[in-house]
Amino acid sequence: MARVLQNLCTGKMGSRRVLYIVALTSGFWFSINVLLLIANNQAAVDSLDSLSLGLGNSRSRRDSHFMEDLGIKPLAPANKNKHYPWQEDYPYNGKSGYFGTLFDDGNKLTEVFDVSRQRNKNPGLGENGEAAYLKTEDEKKLAEKLFANHSFNSILSDKISLDRTLPDVRGDRCKQKHYSYEKKLPTASIVICFHNEALSVLLRTVHSVLNRTPPQLLKDIILVDDSSLYNFLKKPVDDHVKTLSRKVKVVRNKRRQGLIRSRLNGAAVARGEVVIFLDSHCEATPGWIEPLLARIKEDRSNVVVPTIEVINADTLQYQAAANPDQRGGFGWDLFYKWKPIPAEEQQLRKDESDFIRTPAMAGGLFAIHRQYFYDIGSYDMEMDIWGGENLELSFRVWMCGGRLEIVPCSRVGHIFRKYTSPYKFPDGVEKTLAKNLNRLAEVWMDEFKELYYQKRPHARNMYYGDISQRIALRKRLKCKPFKWYLDNIYPDSQMPDLYPPAKGEIRNPNSGYCLDSMGIKDGNGKLGLFPCHGQGGNQFFIFSKNGEIIFEEENCLDVSNSSPGSLVDILKCHGFKGNQQWRHKKSDGTIVHVPTGNCIDRGNGENNDKPIMMPCDGRQSQEWRFGFYNSTMFPDK
Numbered sequence: 350m351a352r353v354l355q356n357l358c359t360g361k362m363g364s365r366r367v368l369y370i371v372a373l374t375s376g377f378w379f380s381i382n383v384l385l386l387i388a389n390n391q392a393a394v395d396s397l398d399s400l401s402l403g404l405g406n407s408r409s410r411r412d413s414h415f416m417e418d419l420g421i422k423p424l425a426p427a428n429k430n431k432h433y434p435w436q437e438d439y440p441y442n443g444k445s446g447y448f449g450t451l452f453d454d455g456n457k458l459t460e461v462f463d464v465s466r467q468r469n470k471n472p473g474l475g476e477n478g479e480a481a482y483l484k485t486e487d488e489k490k491l492a493e494k495l496f497a498n499h500s501f502n503s504i505l506s507d508k509i510s511l512d513r514t515l516p517d518v519r520g521d522r523c524k525q526k527h528y529s530y531e532k533k534l535p536t537a538s539i540v541i542c543f544h545n546e547a548l549s550v551l552l553r554t555v556h557s558v559l560n561r562t563p564p565q566l567l568k569d570i571i572l573v574d575d576s577s578l579y580n581f582l583k584k585p586v587d588d589h590v591k592t593l594s595r596k597v598k599v600v601r602n603k604r605r606q607g608l609i610r611s612r613l614n615g616a617a618v619a620r621g622e623v624v625i626f627l628d629s630h631c632e633a634t635p636g637w638i639e640p641l642l643a644r645i646k647e648d649r650s651n652v653v654v655p656t657i658e659v660i661n662a663d664t665l666q667y668q669a670a671a672n673p674d675q676r677g678g679f680g681w682d683l684f685y686k687w688k689p690i691p692a693e694e695q696q697l698r699k700d701e702s703d704f705i706r707t708p709a710m711a712g713g714l715f716a717i718h719r720q721y722f723y724d725i726g727s728y729d730m731e732m733d734i735w736g737g738e739n740l741e742l743s744f745r746v747w748m749c750g751g752r753l754e755i756v757p758c759s760r761v762g763h764i765f766r767k768y769t770s771p772y773k774f775p776d777g778v779e780k781t782l783a784k785n786l787n788r789l790a791e792v793w794m795d796e797f798k799e800l801y802y803q804k805r806p807h808a809r810n811m812y813y814g815d816i817s818q819r820i821a822l823r824k825r826l827k828c829k830p831f832k833w834y835l836d837n838i839y840p841d842s843q844m845p846d847l848y849p850p851a852k853g854e855i856r857n858p859n860s861g862y863c864l865d866s867m868g869i870k871d872g873n874g875k876l877g878l879f880p881c882h883g884q885g886g887n888q889f890f891i892f893s894k895n896g897e898i899i900f901e902e903e904n905c906l907d908v909s910n911s912s913p914g915s916l917v918d919i920l921k922c923h924g925f926k927g928n929q930q931w932r933h934k935k936s937d938g939t940i941v942h943v944p945t946g947n948c949i950d951r952g953n954g955e956n957n958d959k960p961i962m963m964p965c966d967g968r969q970s971q972e973w974r975f976g977f978y979n980s981t982m983f984p985d986k
């Protein structure tokens with residue numbers, strides 16, 4: 350474990366490798382949820398790095414992606430008389446403060462708004478989003494020492510101008526489209542929650558918004574300090590934002606509230622028609638806000654997510670993505686993951702600038718009509734700190750009549766932390782995550798919550814509090830069943846059979862060892878063995894009706910070699926039986942590979958971290974027991 354962490358810290362390996370390493374700690378699966386979460390972030394790095402444009406030149410104008418044919422209608426228009434929970438107004442006086450020089454510069458507001466060049470008093474390192482490096486050995490040593498505080502290079506960030514310039518990374522089509530947006534767009538409030546954030550990174554987030562948001566569209570920026578411990582995040586922040594604009598307000602939580610309640614505190618102060626939530630380590634690029642607001646103006650039940658790009662944690666380089674060909678989904682552990690856009694969905698798009706319907710969002714950055722946000726129940730206030738709230742809102746938006754979309758023309762950079770989150774979960778990660786995810790499953794997932802509990806068996810009996818208000822909300826909004834969501838919005842969910850012949854761990858009773866995927870997927874390694882830990886995760890398999898042994902919905906055990914001693918591959922399920930077909934006999938516990946007739950054998954000696962294929966001979970190392978059997982398909986004998 351120490352070795353693993355050390356490797357992660359040195360950061361010399363690719364993020365894909367990090368995923369392996371994290372997955373290899375299968376036995377510690379339960380206790381390193383945070384690392385897994387970060388690995389998911391790294392997966393986002395991967396997917397964004399390797400994006401390529403997979404679009405045909407389909408010019409057909411099919412309106413079905415507006416979902417009229419699915420019977421989704423927006424909620425009633427916002428009640429104009431409803432009193433928004435906002436605070437005292439700070440009218441923009443047009444003279445002093447951040448925007449004072451703007452109009453004097455004669456900027457044409459029809460052009461893409463970006464005053465970073467004019468505001469940039471200390472241009473230098475990292476300009477135009479380029480990679481930057483520390484110069485002296487002392488600086489580098491200090492940076493290394495402090496890296497763990499934030500899990501990105503905060504010392505380097507301190508040396509880069511808060512107003513650094515960024516490239517205009519939108520595609521050509523998006524640049525053209527910019528001039529087609531209506532002049533009168535809804536105003537926006539930007540809500541940025543932070544907890545122990547690096548000061549320069551936080552302020553650069555604010556500066557990038559001020560520098561690249563047309564003033565008439567920016568109502569306010571609300572900074573929510575979730576009870577940070579550092580003094581430099583108190584008065585220095587207050588003093589600094591006073592020099593910027595009266596539009597920037599700071600709200601401070603007296604006690605640690607977590608992301609969810611912090612965002613609600615921020616939204617309560619916001620006065621814009623639209624609320625845009627940003628993480629506290631972002632940079633907005635030219636033209637970022639108009640496409641979000643325009644889409645919400647079309648229909649206030651559109652909830653939109655910008656294309657999130659990578660700001661490198663070591664060099665702070667802005668790493669622009671190609672056109673996105675991924676959207677958001679999740680596995681049955683209820684962790685967000687990137688998924689390819691299904692072909693049918695791609696065909697609905699007019700060109701690469703058209704929005705992408707997405708079943709789920711990562712959660713850090715999105716824009717929502719403020720009144721709509723409250724109308725559909727804002728957030729589940731009983732969820733603690735962080736985790737699960739992104740899917741909760743995603744499910745709720747889709748099931749209760751809204752839409753969730755990625756807007757390719759809006760590009761916002763985000764520092765993906767390198768190996769671990771510096772945040773503390775006061776009640777511990779497992780308890781917090783289980784509570785949040787159980788609430789998510791219990792309120793929204795109907796009978797499919799079983800898939801989640803199968804995946805995280807330890808969560809089944811954990812405390813999740815009172816959900817009656819959220820159930821009542823679901824009734825009041827007349828939300829559709831989760832089955833509808835799976836069928837219509839997330840048909841690529843690779844939903845496993847709810848009632849397969851057998852499932853759970855696959856244990857060799859004599860040794861107490863279980864088959865363990867080691868987190869390996871799709872041809873990147875061999876099936877492993879690990880002491881049974883009873884936590885699901887990498888030791889959770891499904892024996893399907895077709896005789897496949899499935900790991901994580903889409904990966905199958907596969908053997909292509911009939912010689913004794915061969916190892917077992919983990920490959921994408923192809924559904925054609927063949928090398929992926931197995932037979933399990935409950936009487937003797939054998940798992941027979943149908944094409945070769947060999948049995949899975951625990952083996953012994955040098956290969957005992959990996960099971961091998963051997964001729965079946967009834968020895969104890971060939972006896973395997975699934976965690977659960979479906980008694981009609983495997984009657985007890």
Ligand SMILES: [Mn+2]
Nearest residue numbers: 628713763764
């Ligand atoms: Mn973040």
